[in-house]
Amino acid sequence: MSGSTGSPTTGRAAAAGGVTPETLKDYYAQMVLIRSFELRASEMYQRAKIGGYCHLNLGEEATVVGLMAALRPSDYLFTTYRDHGYALSRGLGAGRIMAELFGKATGVSGGRGGSMHLFDQKARMLGGYGIVGGQIPPATGAALALTYRGGPGPEAEAVMCLMGDGTTNIGAFHESLNLAALWHLPIVYVIINNQLGMGTPVEKAAAEPELYKRGCSYRMPGVRVHGGDVMAVREAAAAALDLARTQRQPSILEAMSYRLRGHSVVDPAKYRSQEDTQQARDEDPVPAFRAQLIESGVLDDDSATAIEADAERQVAAAVAFADESPDPEVADLFVHAYATPVAGTPHRLPGDPVISVPADDPGDVPDEGGRS
């Protein structure tokens, strides 16, 4: 990472040199899997299999895969509510992710979190977060924790914290980046600049809309990368992570990306112009990468189609798994109430009395309430 730059760096060079065809195929397969998954999630939402809010990574596949390619299993990831693609690329498994969206007991968060709150302790994916900017302070704290584990170095662990463009305007961004810079924390703040926060264009929300520059207030370097170019994203992310690992220099990585649909599946995005939408379609990273790989001979139409069919199969299997999975038991409503249960922890269902009134002597009643 060579300091700040205004023009998106390109990864074509990287794609050409030193990357095996298998790797490129794998990235394409991941992108296609995300695409298929998100389209199916949207469908399942319309069919009321998924509830609540549901935010998709459609259009952001190259960014997602590039970032996850650079992140090592030993690194930690904190992300936003727009998290399905990250969970897929991080290897949480389409079935367990879809099951979470369906609110099933087999879901990655046991059905407690839903679409916005995918989590996997083993995969070190420490959560999707629904409060804008809410993930930034904990991610920063995770990076702080790493400094107690050992010194910097090429093998050191690091944290990647994702956020949207609109999120850079919230106080937690400022407080956290300042701490990270001050304390030399091994963290990369990735801003997925899809140019919109819901319906608000970045220029109407951020007085410095070139977001990679916003580290200036903390003497923190930043780069901008073309988010539609998976190799460029991977390269930039690897460089930023390297800086974090070896020098404990936190930095900003801004990925210029594009949201193909509305903010969430229920948003028709009426506020977007025809041209805007057309441009999005023209720059769609999935067909673009396909064409690129075919052009460079890594794929041909058949092998590409096979990858796509496989993704469809995986997603269909994920839906079947989710469908067949059991709901969480109501009897388990309170199992995760506290990590350390103590006397008096309330286990009441609505309408239960606050206390069981003794017929005679109160005796010893460790837990409160009635039915569970």
Add this chain to the structure above:
Amino acid sequence: MSGSTGSPTTGRAAAAGGVTPETLKDYYAQMVLIRSFELRASEMYQRAKIGGYCHLNLGEEATVVGLMAALRPSDYLFTTYRDHGYALSRGLGAGRIMAELFGKATGVSGGRGGSMHLFDQKARMLGGYGIVGGQIPPATGAALALTYRGGPGPEAEAVMCLMGDGTTNIGAFHESLNLAALWHLPIVYVIINNQLGMGTPVEKAAAEPELYKRGCSYRMPGVRVHGGDVMAVREAAAAALDLARTQRQPSILEAMSYRLRGHSVVDPAKYRSQEDTQQARDEDPVPAFRAQLIESGVLDDDSATAIEADAERQVAAAVAFADESPDPEVADLFVHAYATPVAGTPHRLPGDPVISVPADDPGDVPDEGGRS
């Protein structure tokens, strides 16, 4: 204001040209009044006439007077808990200020606010605020309100919002400056950089310790000025206010200043080194300005001494006024509970019943509670 600069600008030139001796004498008188007032406040605190927290402007007199000299009566001021000097220079009157510190009914906030919360609606001093950064969003909103009153121009009203160096690390700073830049608000954010937030040096708190640069994240210009030079401060503040008035360009003004004592009157400041303390004394702006005015013939020793004696007299009179003033009436405890009183507003003292239980019929009981 000619954009960002790293070296403090100097106001000697300004002091030399275009400023009447009367003005210079007045500034000296104001500085001396603040000095006397603060020393006496400290004494009154030790004598338990003042309670709570009490933060002094000792060492910051040139900054205070320079800023207030640039602020017009039609402008609005929001400041911190370190507010006595500003209130004095804004003309709230030493007696009413001391009375507030004494918690008297004649105080500028009716004895409700105390040292940290000086306020005067007519003087457009819209408050000292005790929550670090708490004043920044309301000050920004006041500037927003001004845009509904009329267009920019040399006579337009503006807002000055003061804060300490340590305050630039809090979320409200970021959110507010972004709004001001985005919406082109007529406001100047003044950072009084006394190089310490309580015991924490600015370098240990701000990853960009050159605080005037922190507008970069909002494309907001900033300048740094030597806070010990009253004319330089006045000039820089006038320029920043002019930018706000005529172009609705918000900006940062950083005044490099010095806290002569501890954070508040009860802090012995043991964490400060001998050299540090010595430097503070050497650069004390009050004797420095005195010497400068004598050197330039504006004052001689007698006239300076007369000014100092007058300040002492004013402060003595303020103490007498505060001493003689009545306490607020306990019967008035609830007079400012709500601006629009409505049915059921609680007027209970501790121990009053929550409701007067009727002997027979509940009847009509508009206000709650008993004794008042």
Add this chain to the structure above:
Amino acid sequence: MSEMTYREALRSTLRREMQRDDSVVLLGEEIGVFEGSYKITSGLLAEFGETRVRDTPIAEEGFIGAGIGMAMLGMRPVVEVMTINFTLLAIDQIVNHAAKIYAMFGGQVAVPMVIRTPGGGGQQLAATHSQNLEVWYAHVPGLKVVAPSNPADAKALLTASIRDDDPVLFLENLALYNTKGEVPDGEQVGEIGKAAVAKPGTDVTVVSYSRATLIALEVARQFEKQGVSVEVVDLRSLRPLDRETVCASVRKTSRAVVLEDDWLTYGVGAELAATIQEGAFDYLDAPVRRVAAAEIPLPYAKPLENAALPTADDLTKVINEVLDATRFTG
């Protein structure tokens, strides 16, 4: 009278007050171009323009705090916060500033602002997006908190809130926006601090507010068929709290149940039970019971969410328990 939704009652009231008074300005995320997350402000940007309907960045503390400053200079900002959960990011401005500026500065400047925000769970929005934290605000002197349950009250109380000189937290609810009701035409200025007897009755009092009142009314109608007369007191205002109306009702019925959407312990119902046992002690035939949400971060999965939130069945069960405990025979 016209029938309209709660949403339309809010929208038309905002419009009316904006037409009436130039100093009424709307601020919030996505209220303009996007027309509001829940479309309350739909059409207002087109009618009033960008300065009256101001889209903000995601900066709750910044723009709520800015509303305070505007109010101090005499404007009447109406700030929309997408849900009550996000008010937490601005709570220092609301509680340490908006609520205190009038009193702390000796009554020199008022803060006439309204914070409109919906609360409530039941939409599978999971733990951080489903809270009912109104009791926090209702605890704070200097604030007023209103929580209308129907379109007519929404209109009357929003009008009153905008014209009130104090900061008002105006609590809405996701589940109420599409509910319909008759709304009187013309200007309607409600009285903040007054509860309503939403349905008179003689045998048991149910106290509730906001969405819960709809459930209470439905349950009351069911009981009516069985010959049990339930009085429903709709608080409408949580601060000030109309203790007189609540206690007068219980002095009549001798039995009380609170239905609330928030968590039981230290919830709104705690104050009601405490108030009733003090204000109607000699009249009470059984303890005041509370029907509230299970005390757990609300899970996403529908069966768990359903189990955790209070329902008509829960209320019915508890009313029956209270009737049984007092050997009610009708």
Add this chain to the structure above:
Amino acid sequence: MSEMTYREALRSTLRREMQRDDSVVLLGEEIGVFEGSYKITSGLLAEFGETRVRDTPIAEEGFIGAGIGMAMLGMRPVVEVMTINFTLLAIDQIVNHAAKIYAMFGGQVAVPMVIRTPGGGGQQLAATHSQNLEVWYAHVPGLKVVAPSNPADAKALLTASIRDDDPVLFLENLALYNTKGEVPDGEQVGEIGKAAVAKPGTDVTVVSYSRATLIALEVARQFEKQGVSVEVVDLRSLRPLDRETVCASVRKTSRAVVLEDDWLTYGVGAELAATIQEGAFDYLDAPVRRVAAAEIPLPYAKPLENAALPTADDLTKVINEVLDATRFTG
């Protein structure tokens, strides 16, 4: 046993736990070089160094949130917030994150962190610096809230809080720091969720916590001289709340008064009164009464502050009223 101040009990407990467990790390404003606003951490920087005793910028949301992330990675941060008033700047992190992460992510990761903070008025710090907002946190599932009233409990409960795997809000009080008491030597791990009968009695129960317990005990001693036997229940823990101990006491005494430092309406005492009227309904001879602060942004002026805060006299008066109402004759 040794006599020590509440402050020293906290300090020595922090020290002991830091010696015992490397993952215990202190974070906060001015806790290192300045040795703490109220000197609780005095000497610890010198002993443990900068990484274990970390001074932070003024960024409550940032550093409390950072504590959460540290805890998620297995550390045990103990965060000091100068006063509870400033926790409002971080409440989104505390309530929407620390309190929810364990349950919302299906029990995969715990958040073992302690937030130590003093509350309370009475020092003329005026409206924004004198609040008792603990009831807000006590309302929130996922949090634990403890509020010890004496040095021994401070030691035992701080130890327990640090070793507990959930986020604990550890409430201190400015007026308690210099109070003294006997503290058992050696390791003491208290039980979160258990109230104590601080003084047994038979005629009336006073329920309180934190600083208020000291007043309750003083008043109880006065009544003892007049032949009235007052039982004082010291809650110690506000969440979970030990309803059993409270109700068992009132079933014995038939009379209850709550003494609390917060505002009356929707305060801690509301839950206690609600709980008691439900859990001891048939035993109560008079309504549960609450002695709490006047509902006003606390003024600076001493006479007004004194009038607004509950005192021993107020408690005495209300106990007498309750005794009179029940025709108590001793």
